[in-house]
Amino acid sequence: MHIPDGFLSNPMAISLNVVSAANVLYAARRTKIDLSGRMVPMMGMLAAFVFAAQMLNFPVLGGTSGHLIGGSLLSILLGPLAGSLAMTTVIVAQALFLQDGGLIALGANIFNISIVTCMSGYAIFRLLGRNAGGGKRLFLAGFLAGWFSTVISAAFCALELGLSGAIPLRIGLMTMVGYHAAVGILEGMLTAGVLNFLRKVRPDLLALEGVGKFRIPDWIGAVLFVAIPAAVLVMAGSSTLPDPLEKLLETSPLPPELGSGNIPERLASTLRLEEYLFRAAIFIVLIGLGFLAVRLTRRRRSRS
């Protein structure tokens, strides 16, 4: 889901902008160095492809229709760096062409829909799919990559909105994660289906990603990509900012007298516990992702 402007608190929006900018700059530099220009037309074309493919609708549940999101597919094919760059291009284009997603919220949307989707989808696929040799294994790995990346992306979205005070955490998680758990099934099946199709028709395209290898700096990079946002999210959600900064930046979308997180007094203490629990859970998931990234890098190195 693309978050419009006005729903995120300023500290949240700023920190996510910083994280996304860092990712884009780093990926830009790395793809340029590694791939000697060949990847560039590829990324642009695939960004256009994702945009176009999203117009191919699939009838779901009678009236509504769903479509491919594409983050995990892109990162499986191009690698997480080039894939997230391509996906970022799509998100910026959606904001500029369709005003789908806000301008200041761009960093948040890039983080949720590009970075999180690509990194987690890639990690899962590599862990489960290994050499992606067998058909069934490829299909399963692709499906899980697609599904999980969608769900975790929705979780981040709900978390950001909840910690900003705009949409109650509980409601956000229930609706967004719930909805995307269903939508994710379609994403998973399409991702798996397309990978399967490629395996039969153009298996060489599945080996493209080897062009942009993960190296030692990427170990650090992968962990940082994940640990920094974690720390930042936790900090931004809390009200423990240094005084002058807080005075300057602290602007929740809602008036303070209406309560933080829109929950009436008697539920406040319960929420607090929940809030911290959720934060801790997300932190753990993020660290886990970081470890995943590190492990799969090690695996690639021992393979090559």
Place this chain on the structure above:
Amino acid sequence: MTDYAVRITRLNYTYPDGTKALEGIDLDVRSGEQVAIVGPSGAGKSTLLLHLNGILPGSAAVRIKGQSMDSADLRQIRKQVGLLFQDPNDQLFCPTVFEDVAFGPLNLGVPAAEIPRRVEKALLDSGLDYAIRSRSSHHLSLGERRRVSLAAVLVMEPEILGMDEPTSNLDPRNRRHLIEVVSGLKATLIIATHDLELVLDVCPRTVLMDHGKIWADGETRAMLADARLMDLHGLEVPLSLKSGTRP
């Protein structure tokens, strides 16, 4: 000492998946010549063209103006050898026509002040108005896109020009116009095409390719009028020769 623009000696090329595309190609083209390469689909015509500017590695088997491909500076080669591809959409990737045409010279390091003049000249040479420069290529007709692609190649002032099916999908008027433009070019021309009437109009010499090999190399009219040869390689004697309407 004859001045050879292109000398290809026993060139072989195999695709990564194992299919043989070119076998033992020998081809010498003098400066200023206009040579057509004809043959059925899959003969290897396009593959051969891609060796002219180093997109496909030809190493020592390909010499451009005496320079062997494996020791050459590719940038220099691409300044001397221009390649016009079949699909204009693949060659026009910038937001505006001006940027597409300026792409080549900018990459070659032509000073920014020089660029507008060269772009204007290239567009005019291709039969386009300079006003087209601020339009986006997706708003243009196929004929116009073809001409812009040509301009984007001509702007680099190449001495050798390779063209892949330049008249395909063009309506009669655009086709006629393109033939006029091509006829007036001073560069060494190597044109791969199915359009045999174009060959008769523009190229005194023709090379016949099939299954990655060269089967005939000689004077155009004689070759194209040879019904048996044409039939053997999946081609037909052009109508104007059959009906005797060509002078």
Place this chain on the structure above:
Amino acid sequence: MRHSFIDRYASLDSPLHVLEARSKLLAFTALIVGVLCIPAERGSLFFIYFFAAAILMGVSQIPLTYIVGRTFLILPFIVLAGLAAPWKGGYLGLGILFIRAVLCLFLLVLLTNTTRFVELLRGLRRLGCPQILVMNLGFLYRYLFVLTEEAMRMKQARDCRRVGRARFREELKILSSMIGTLLIRSFERAERMHSAMLSRAYAGDFPVVSPRKFSLRDAAFLAGVALFITLSFWIR
């Protein structure tokens, strides 16, 4: 099919359209940030910003119905936020949320619809956006059209060959192969494009075309916006 959803109103001729991309990018971003910094206690400021936005909307010559119609984009989020409203009597808060979001949306619509995409890209590049991102956006803009046409043609071909609705699994398979085919064609097109780029001496870096100059009009516009924002927060 044209790029109707992208440059529909971008070729109009209002005072806003004429301004350079950089000044618009900076000005509108500043205005959006300004709106986001309005503390909830100073609700009157919203009206002042709304007034300013209304002036800009009028000046831009973009149909009001279009701008207001874009509000549907934020509705799902408003609904979600509204689900909690009954518990805290926060209808006021909900209203404020709505106004903030709608204001920012209108400003974004104005920015993107008064600037041709090509100009927007140039502005972004000159404001420091990484070249690779700008180039990717350029390619996306250029090839979106081509790929969408292919996608539509495939969809038509599929529809022609269908009798009734197939089972879920069949549909999935068909859609996967359609997307897969589109993907393969995209790759092949990218390869050919790369060959074309190499043929024109592409070496990994992207050339910069001579930029349009910043005029007095742009400086005046920026100054005006800066003044407006500063005053709005200083004056009590």
